[in-house]
Amino acid sequence: MRDAPLLAGLSIALLALAFIGLSLGAESIGLRAAVTHLFTAPSSIDAVILREIRLPRVAIAAVAGATLGLAGAAMQGLLRNPLASPGLIGSSGGAALGAVTVLYFGGQALHPQLVPLAGMAGALLATAVVWLLAGRQADITTLILAGVAVNAFTTALLSLLLNLAPSPFAVRELLYWTLGDLSDRSLPDLWLMLPCTLLGWGLLLGTGRALDALSLGERTAQSLGVHVVRLRWRLFIGTALAVGAAVATTGTIGFIGLVVPHLLRPLVAHEPGRLLGASALGGACLLMAADIGVRLIPGDTPLKVGVLTALVGAPFFVMLILNARRHTVSGA
């Protein structure tokens, strides 16, 4: 397989980052002993810390990062545009709105998983609205416009909730959630996000060959036997499920879905199909690394991981643009 070295390298990086992520924390625990204790003495301190605090955080970072990288690559392949991002189709806006609504009404006190659950419901609802707006035979432009409209509306409703929040403390809580965060996540959060995420991955990962054909344009892809309308909905629903579940669990985390496919594209000869798997691994690595970063940065107010990805992602993106510009100029 052509990409074996790249995928192996990314997997090794993933494991290394997981090791670092599991080792870092307020309590210093021996990782090997803790892992053994998970099975031999499940109620020992280090086993509990590992299972209840660090494992969920690292695993959720990996799953959410992989989702964002994969969905970003899939969307860019579908739209044949390197600026597309998974948030384009409205599901992440819906997820944020759903989760914040529950926070606003204090629903998290009823059940700890109510926030992500509402986030996922919001993502599905937003997707359904986009579907209804665009119609079954929708072309790409209509689909994106419907996504943008739904995104605008969810953003407006989010602002409304912030505006009406009864106290500065409540504002802070709502706002913090939207920044994207991986701290204080639990194993039930992980179990809740996994089914939708895995289903979404399943839908997205099988589209590689069709996305390759799509680089020749929609009609030529159709002439090559790709059912373009079906492919569009498959990618749309896969992204909605996976990204919706991820955002519902972590809050909105920007730039991973945009930057990771960009970064890896030259390494897979710009082929959209090969980019899918590589972007999933790359996204997982990047979000895990960012989460390690926020834990290492000292300070009284811990930095949210979504803030760090945006802080690093935006200048990085500028660099990519400048790079691309230099290439175009020299190539012209």
Next chain:
Amino acid sequence: MNRSGPRQAGPRQAGPRQATPRLKAHRLVRRIGTRNTVDGIDVALHSGELVGVVGPNGAGKSTLLAMLAGLVPADEGHVDLDGQPLLGLPDAERARRLAWLEQQATVHWPISVERVVALGRTPWLQPWQRPSAEDRERVEAALLATDCLGFRERTVSTLSGGERTRVLLARALAGDPQVLLADEPIAALDLAHQLQTLELLRGCADGGMCCAVVLHDLAYATRYCDRLYLLHEGRLHASGTPDRVLTEAAFADVYGVQVARGAQPVPWLAPLRRRADPPVR
């Protein structure tokens, strides 16, 4: 299958005509708003013939070709491939038998020539299946036939318009189609590559493929095609051998020009002047 040696265009016999056409369209209609861009056209294409679809701008040539390829649905009428309804075939099955070459096609990512041509094998592969030795052979043969071997490693975005057209033609041939529908394949090519491409298409037809090509150059159409369909305002003005279709009256009525023409040393044609008074309907 011999793809590598397109023979020189020369005197042609009528060719072995099969009883049933490979691709048959019955009374095709395509509406855009209240206008019929394609208005009740019958087409029958046989194996082993190169058929030209000609007509002025906006006559409905590209739409007709896309309808024949099953890419644009017909508002009325239907297309049969080997006697079966084209749109009833599974997508991959249709794509294996019939290739379509887009006018002014673009490639959206800077991927390599080889990979673009290999995309022609898409209908033969399952989503996770790896290309077989036969797939690779077909790709090699198509690269060879279209004279693309010299730049197979380059990315398509660095190619000239002519080179890109040849690569996309190779892509269509790599799928080993029985029917090839090409929309203005020589529009961006220089003279040498125009000849090369038309000879290649002629060779495909002589090898048994069923080829239909949208052409603007009527001298080439006369020289290389077995039959022509002359379209005018969505309707079929005439069809048959080039000599029968491209009459003085056809030039006057359809194109609104007078032409000078000759047959030596090859069929040639030059517009003399526009007709002053359009024909009275």
